[in-house]
Structure formats: structure tokens, C-alpha cells
Amino acid sequence: xxxxxxRNNILLYPISILYSFGVDFRHFLYDIGVFKRYSxxxxxxxxxxxxxxGTGKTPMVEYLINFLKENFNISIISRxxxxxxxxxxxxxxxxKVEEVGDEPLQIKNKFPDIQVIVCEKxxxxxxxxxxxxxxxxxxxIMDDGFQHLExxxxxNIIMIDYRNPIYKDFPLPFGTLREKIKYLIDSHIIVxxxxxxxxxxxxxxxxxxxxxxxxxxxCYFSHIKYKKPIPLFPEYTNVLKYNFTKMKYNILLVTGIxxxxxxxxxxxxxxxxxxxxxxxxxxxFSHKDFETIYEKFNSFIEPNKIIITTEKDxxxxxxxxxxxLIKNLPLxxxxxxxxxxxxxxxxxxxxxxxxxxxxxxxxxxx
Numbered sequence: 001x002x003x004x005x006x007r008n009n010i011l012l013y014p015i016s017i018l019y020s021f022g023v024d025f026r027h028f029l030y031d032i033g034v035f036k037r038y039s040x041x042x043x044x045x046x047x048x049x050x051x052x053x054g055t056g057k058t059p060m061v062e063y064l065i066n067f068l069k070e071n072f073n074i075s076i077i078s079r080x081x082x083x084x085x086x087x088x089x090x091x092x093x094x095x096k097v098e099e100v101g102d103e104p105l106q107i108k109n110k111f112p113d114i115q116v117i118v119c120e121k122x123x124x125x126x127x128x129x130x131x132x133x134x135x136x137x138x139x140x141i142m143d144d145g146f147q148h149l150e151x152x153x154x155x156n157i158i159m160i161d162y163r164n165p166i167y168k169d170f171p172l173p174f175g176t177l178r179e180k181i182k183y184l185i186d187s188h189i190i191v192x193x194x195x196x197x198x199x200x201x202x203x204x205x206x207x208x209x210x211x212x213x214x215x216x217x218x219c220y221f222s223h224i225k226y227k228k229p230i231p232l233f234p235e236y237t238n239v240l241k242y243n244f245t246k247m248k249y250n251i252l253l254v255t256g257i258x259x260x261x262x263x264x265x266x267x268x269x270x271x272x273x274x275x276x277x278x279x280x281x282x283x284x285f286s287h288k289d290f291e292t293i294y295e296k297f298n299s300f301i302e303p304n305k306i307i308i309t310t311e312k313d314x315x316x317x318x319x320x321x322x323x324x325l326i327k328n329l330p331l332x333x334x335x336x337x338x339x340x341x342x343x344x345x346x347x348x349x350x351x352x353x354x355x356x357x358x359x360x361x362x363x364x365x366x
Contacts, residue, residue, distance in 0.1 A: 016174035046153035048146025054258030055159040056193035059338035075137035080118030091116035195221040229332035256283030
């Protein structure tokens with residue numbers, strides 16, 4: 001494996017060594033107290049990963065919101081990746097993607113009653129949120145905060161992609177790792193996402209053994225569940241005309257996500273033909289992009305034709321000022337949700353709830 005990579009990218013490997021040294025030195029400065037880490041009595045749950053690319057962090061954040069929101073007041077803090085604004089901003093339904101980022105706006109659209117904050121400086125955002133006397137949260141969930149060493153969460157959930165195991169990966173730029181696998185020591189829960197539903201116990205144990213975890217770690221396996229397609233513009237789409245359980249469609253798949261493989265496999269269930277139109281992750285759709293989508297869609301001769309996109313792409317498409325070019329086309333998005341597999345969902349939820357309740361009880365005492 002490494003020989004093949006070195007042959008293809010021989011100049012990147014020594015850069016990865018320097019990058020790793022820089023990461024290690026940064027951790028060292030925090031460990032010896034040159035840089036201070038801040039802890040908070042308020043329960044802070046961090047959802048992060050070790051590598052770049054999609055591992056399911058946002059689906060995990062949404063999963064946590066779903067089962068915690070009924071009993072607790074929650075605030076979400078995110079960086080707001082690729083937003084054009086700077087500093088602390090609360091996300092509202094009327095915001096544009098460019099102002100707050102696609103994933104925070106997606107979360108706000110799905111959970112309008114949940115406070116969503118975007119800010120590059122997580123410590124500043126946390127302290128501003130908890131000092132708000134009017135609507136102080138009981139729980140803060142940090143989306144993609146594992147590398148923000150200034151904040152010390154009470155519980156770190158690390159997402160790993162089963163299809164791209166971190167024990168076979170390398171640090172940037174030779175590989176995709178932001179940090180080496182040894183920094184799993186700072187985590188509490190590991191969730192291996194995109195795991196096959198029929199993964200055998202021996203295969204699960206083998207995967208876990210390669211992570212070199214400690215006794216205090218708990219490892220779960222999860223997968224993404226794809227739900228029934230929903231029209232992005234229902235006012236232009238006659239829903240009764242489409243039946244995804246009985247009919248097959250010619251599909252133009254428009255995606256700007258890290259890895260659309262599982263989505264492609266899912267839509268094969270109701271497709272005659274799939275033409276993928278793949279853009280980079282978090283891609284902002286331009287006027288030219290919409291012209292391409294329109295032309296590609298009209299190149300289908302068959303009458304049963306639709307456009308499918310992802311939930312995250314749907315936010316960026318709907319917010320684009322150029323969307324009028326394709327608004328009257330049959331455009332659907334597919335909602336997703338994360339599921340903990342192998343009958344361990346209750347264990348996972350109880351582990352989170354036990355931590356939250358103990359922390360809140362401690363706060364009431366002190």
C-alpha cells in the first residue's frame with residue numbers, strides 16, 4: 001500500500017512527516033500547559049473525526065438532537081464550513097448558505113426550535129452561549145470540534161468510515177488523516193459508520209482490534225438509512241405522479257458530497273439508468289452548473305425521468321439565486337438518518353444519557 005502511494009506521490013510523504021510533527025508538537029504544547037485547555041460544567045458533546053472528508057458527523061449530530069431534544073435544551077456549535085461570513089453568528093431559517101454554511105442551515109431547517117451557532121472560535125462561542133441568561137442551553141453539541149484543543153469536551157465521539165479505515169490511512173497530504181490514530185486516546189466513544197448491516201461479529205472485533213483502543217473506549221457500528229425521496233419544490237412537482245416502490249426512473253444524480261457510493265447503490269432500487277453529475281464536497285452551484293443540469297436532464301429521451309440530489313445539496317440548490325433554471329423540473333432530495341446497528345442503539349443512548357444526567361446533577365449540587 002505505502003509503496004504504491006510513494007510511487008505515485010513520492011514528494012508528499014516527507015511533507016506528511018513534517019505535518020505530523022507539527023500536530024504532535026501542538027498537542028505537546030497543550031499537554032504541558034503552554035496553551036491552556038478550558039473545561040465547562042455544562043455537558044459538552046463533541047462529534048469529530050481524525051480524517052478529512054465525510055464520515056457522518058452531521059448525521060450523528062442530528063441523531064443526538066433527535067433523542068435529546070425532548071428532555072433537554074440544546075445548542076449546536078459549528079464552524080460553518082465554507083461560509084463567507086466571519087465570527088459568531090446564530091443561524092436562522094432565513095439565512096443564506098453563504099452566510100452560515102450548508103450543514104448548520106440543514107440542521108436548523110430540520111430542527112427549527114434548536115439553537116444553531118456558527119463560529120470559528122469554539123471557546124468564544126461556548127462562553128457566549130452559556131452566558132446568555134435568557135435561553136441558556138443544558139447541553140452543547142460541537143460539530144467537528146475534535147481538533148479544537150482549547151476546549152476540553154466532557155465526551156468526544158469520533159466518527160470513522162468503515163470503507164476508509166484510519167488504520168490504513170496516512171497523515172495529510174499523503175493521506176487524509178488530520179491526526180494520527182494514537183489521538184483516539186482523547187476520545188470516549190468510537191462510531192464506525194457505513195458499516196455493512198450483515199457485518200459478522202468476528203469482522204467487527206478485527207476492525208476494533210486494529211484501532212488499539214483502551215478499556216474506557218466503547219465502539220459502535222452504524223450505517224446511513226436512506227428515506228423516501230421528497231420533492232424539493234412541491235409546488236412544481238405532482239407527488240402523486242411518482243411511485244418509487246413500483247416504478248423505475250431514469251435518474252440524473254446531482255451530488256456535491258464526499259462519497260456518493262452508498263447513495264448510488266440505494267437509488268438503483270428504483271432506477272433504469274443513472275447518470276451521475278458529481279461535484280466537490282460543499283460545492284456552491286453556479287449558473288453554468290444549473291445550465292448543465294438542465295441540459296443533461298433534457299438529454300433523456302425516456303419520459304420517466306427525474307433528478308435526485310442529497311439532503312445537504314438540496315440546501316445549497318434551494319438557496320442559490322440561479323435555481324429558477326431548474327425549479328420546474330422533477331427534482332427530489334433523499335433525507336438520511338444515522339442508525340446504530342447490531343442491537344446496540346439502547347446502549348449508545350444510555351451511555352450518552354448517563355453522562356448528561358450525572359453532569360447536570362453535579363452542576364445542581366455545586
